[in-house]
Amino acid sequence: MQNLFKTVTTKAAFIAIVSFAGVGSALAQNMNTDDSIYQGLGAKAGIDKIVGDFIPLVLGDARINRFFTKVDTKQLAALLSDQFCELAGGPCQYKGRDMYTTHDGMEISNAHFNALAEDLQIAMEKNHISTSVANKLVAKLAPMQRPIVSK
Ligand code: HEM
Known part of the structure; x- marks a missing residue:
């Protein structure tokens, strides 16, 4: 059970990081650099x-x-x-x-x-x-x- 919880939270954290990175690069592309x-x-x-x-x-x-x-x-x-x-x-x-x-x-x-x-x-x-x-x-x-x- 604890292992399953850990897997789920790790997966959620991974998804969160990936989506933040996605938003970040989209913003960087939109900004006129x-x-x-x-x-x-x-x-x-x-x-x-x-x-x-x-x-x-x-x-x-x-x-x-x-x-x-x-x-x-x-x-x-x-x-x-x-x-x-x-x-x-x-x-x-x-x-x-x-x-x-x-x-x-x-x-x-x-x-x-x-x-x-x-x-x-x-x-x-x-x-x-x-x-x-x-x-x-x-x-x-x-x-x-x-x-x-x-x-
Ligand atoms: C790439 C081409 C053009 C750009 C970037 C441009 C840009 C502008 C801008 C920024 C303004 C001020 C907007 C404001 O008052 O809030 C303006 C006003 C004006 N433009 Fe243009 N314009 C262009 C072409 C032309 C052409 C070809 C004409 C006429 C031959 C023209 C005639 C005028 C006039 C008479 C105003 C004053 C309007 C007023 O004070 O009510 N513009 N334009």
Whole structure:
């Protein structure tokens, strides 16, 4: 009887350890531990600098600047900086609105989207970001095309 009890408790302990290990590795996989894009962008200061160059490029871009005439660009820059930082695997949390709600009703086309992405590429080039890192950030933005483009 005692032996049976011991077997059962040992088995239970074994199952408990295995399931904890399972949860642990699932958490580790979910957590963004790869911050190579973030580091490649020059961490938060580098991202702030890129966004600081990106906004004037957008405002000077005749293909898309009409969208931004009434926008608080200082607030937009802060939100974009956090969003890029989080996407790049950095220690930031984007607290703005979701991409669909934000751009709903703006009638943004693929051409508008590509123009903005091009301006971001130029801002990254200006800051000597490697092509590989720049392409990786743009690839992270690509899934946003669907909720943003409505025309
Ligand atoms: C990958 C592409 C894009 C990203 C990541 C992005 C991201 C954002 C973010 C984070 C905000 C602020 C959200 C908030 O206020 O809570 C925003 C606002 C805005 N975006 Fe985009 N955006 C993208 C493309 C575009 C394009 C292509 C246009 C137009 C050509 C555009 C026009 C705007 C405008 C006008 C606002 C200000 C909205 C407002 O203040 O109510 N965005 N965007």
